Amino acid sequence: MRDDTRGRVPFALLGVLLLVSSLTLAPTLTPDPVPSDTAVERTLDRASAATQTAIRDGVATAGRRAAASPVLEPADTPAGRALNDSQPFRDALRLRVYLQVRDRLRRVEATSEGVEATASLPAIETTEGYRNAIDRITVERAGENDTALRATVENVTLTARRGDRVLTRRDISPTVTVTTPVLMLHDQMETYETRLYAPIDHPGLSQRLTARLYPMVWARGYAQFGGVPIENVLANRHVSLAANGALLGVQRSTFGRSDPNGRQALTEATAMTGLEDLVTGSGFGCRGR
Numbered sequence: 245m246r247d248d249t250r251g252r253v254p255f256a257l258l259g260v261l262l263l264v265s266s267l268t269l270a271p272t273l274t275p276d277p278v279p280s281d282t283a284v285e286r287t288l289d290r291a292s293a294a295t296q297t298a299i300r301d302g303v304a305t306a307g308r309r310a311a312a313s314p315v316l317e318p319a320d321t322p323a324g325r326a327l328n329d330s331q332p333f334r335d336a337l338r339l340r341v342y343l344q345v346r347d348r349l350r351r352v353e354a355t356s357e358g359v360e361a362t363a364s365l366p367a368i369e370t371t372e373g374y375r376n377a378i379d380r381i382t383v384e385r386a387g388e389n390d391t392a393l394r395a396t397v398e399n400v401t402l403t404a405r406r407g408d409r410v411l412t413r414r415d416i417s418p419t420v421t422v423t424t425p426v427l428m429l430h431d432q433m434e435t436y437e438t439r440l441y442a443p444i445d446h447p448g449l450s451q452r453l454t455a456r457l458y459p460m461v462w463a464r465g466y467a468q469f470g471g472v473p474i475e476n477v478l479a480n481r482h483v484s485l486a487a488n489g490a491l492l493g494v495q496r497s498t499f500g501r502s503d504p505n506g507r508q509a510l511t512e513a514t515a516m517t518g519l520e521d522l523v524t525g526s527g528f529g530c531r532g533r
Contacts, residue, residue: 283357290354291361300420302344307424326374338381390428452490
């Protein structure tokens with residue numbers, strides 16, 4: 245057998261070389277650190293808190309603008325055609341809330357350990373988009389004496405990212421309550437208008453006017469029958485007096501109080517009418533007025 249003269253590398257040396265190579269390659273193969281679940285949750289929680297503030301501010305602004313410029317008839321525009329004809333004011337308020345909130349959500353941002361979270365609502369351009377936006381918003385009266393507005397914004401999207409990579413998304417539907425009587429006042433105005441034109445068998449102006457005129461006509465008619473010189477049992481001044489009194493009564497029953505200037509004018513008119521009736525009934529002045 246011939247001696248093997250080929251060069252040989254000891255196994256121990258191979259082991260050392262492999263160990264050194266692995267240590268050299270390790271730093272280049274290690275991936276970027278993955279953010280912990282705690283960091284993602286913390287960032288989303290911060291974004292959620294900021295979203296609540298943004299929504300509260302948006303609802304308050306929408307309420308003020310709805311009170312200053314109420315929508316009572318839908319316009320022939322993409323947004324106007326999305327409003328329900330039976331409740332244009334309420335739908336317009338909901339749409340205003342959506343637009344104000346969406347604008348403020350663009351500035352919501354939270355970060356933690358390299359994770360960034362934002363909040364958003366979809367942009368809208370078409371009538372169908374406006375309808376979907378209205379459907380996302382719920383508004384109702386709240387608070388003591390209904391002087392607050394409670395609003396819920398459905399499906400606000402929170403997105404957590406690391407760089408350009410989306411880590412997770414979460415939909416939330418926050419509810420906020422702000423102090424503004426806009427919805428209560430609008431509902432009261434609708435009730436007031438309904439009562440002004442209500443038939444006599446429903447609570448309203450006609451019913452109150454009839455209740456005031458009946459005893460007046462009965463008393464003057466009875467006096468006329470008894471010989472008092474009354475030519476016209478129900479004169480225009482009596483109808484005017486009763487109508488104004490009934491109108492103030494409708495105001496009081498709807499709003500909780502009536503116009504103070506109207507009450508003062510009614511008091512003065514009542515005194516003048518009584519004096520005129522007294523003079524007419526005594527035979528002085530013009531009869532039958």
